[in-house]
Amino acid sequence: MTDKEADRLLVVDDDPRIAQMLIRYFEDNGFKVTAVGNGAAMRNELSRNRFSAVFLDLVLPKGESGLELLRELRNTSDVPVLMLTGQDDVTDKVVGLEVGADDYIAKPFHLRELLARLRTVLRRRTANEPTGRRELDGNGSFSFDGWRLDLSRRRLTSPSGSDVSLTTGEFDMLVVFVKNHGRVLSRDTLMELTRSRSLEAFDRAIDAQIVRLRKKIEPDPKDPTLIQSVRGVGYVFTGRLD
Template sequence: MRRKSIVILDGDRTHTYQLQQYLVNAGFDVISLSSVQELNQCLPVLLPDLIIMELKSPEYDGFSLCRQLYQQHRIPLMLMSEPVDEAEWIVALEVGAEAFLVKPFNPRMLLAKVRVLLRRRQPVAVVKASPPDAPRRYRFGSWVLDHVKREIEDRDGKRTPLSGADFQLLKIFLTHANQVLSRDQLYGMTRGRDSTPDDRSLDVHISRLRHRLEDDAKNPSLIKTIRGVGYVLSAHVEPLAL
């Protein structure tokens, strides 16, 4: 079986070398780069399975580079950064990042996230279609979800397409409406694993979904936070005929 290849982009050579050695010992082929110029020279020759890059760098705009890499190559991206505002993580996810790590982080957390991202890219042997009599559209609150087109429609008829992660999370809430779902349950349903204490990606995804649904983050009426437990979609869900 071919070893998965990873490119690490970080100007801190000491940090990059440590990550490289850890991932090599875990069975990956790893190339460490310190500049965007080196990255641009590398990509035409080797399209890696994953790019791990520093978000904040004096040499480049991490958000623009993330968008460029996603649009041109569709390579999974994992970002590293010192603590930043939640809004910045949301932007990073919207422009193409699939995971992030807040420095300092445990190398085992890095390895776990790398394996999860690469596992997502493996082909699925069997894809189960929705039952033929399953409703195509669901009304909840002032919104309608079309799960075939993967878009939501507001009361004025404005339609907004959803990303894969947003669609998956919303569908889970709709099929478990008015049920409190713990963080571990949501991680298990979306990623097939339990949460870890320092993984905040679920909170970022929920924050982004609330934004899509125009749900006030400080006082949400749809996706409510049950402190210390998890989240609940507080709405009546009605299947709609075509």
């Protein structure tokens, strides 16, 4: 991805005033911005261009739901998504973050705060990118110890060829571990990279999620060989990348 591509944002909002405000502000801050007003136009832009991040309104015209568009997007793309909403409903916020939003911002918002939160999301995504491109195959998947982790389809396949069901949180956690192979990750880092901090997660929530993940991928969850604990620090993924 070139620098020019890396600075491109997609705004999906049917309010032309908000769209124009975001275009002016973010272009003044060095980004290239494309704005569309519905899901069909969003799909068209995403099929033709690469974006660094998407601002997605929760409520769109003709009954379109931003959450449904986010679910659809997460089946094909890992692009960062910041949800914009005129509603400050905790349930919608939790659902959006669980579905895969990287942040959730209520209207009216301050543009400087929006820029700061976008930069935080982009820094987090950069930190979460694999350090060695050889680890990611041409189909957008990782392989480790016979397992196959398909990022585009958000699917985990066991060495025997069967699909293993993971929650959104478990999948995101495993992706973070595999992308940071061999790196010791603290609980704070895991909360940041998996977006769990937005849900006000606690250390014990991270530990519980890792326990559940180990039960699904470890030959012996009581004696883990893929996700190992580092006393007083956190966890490290030690699986063999194929």
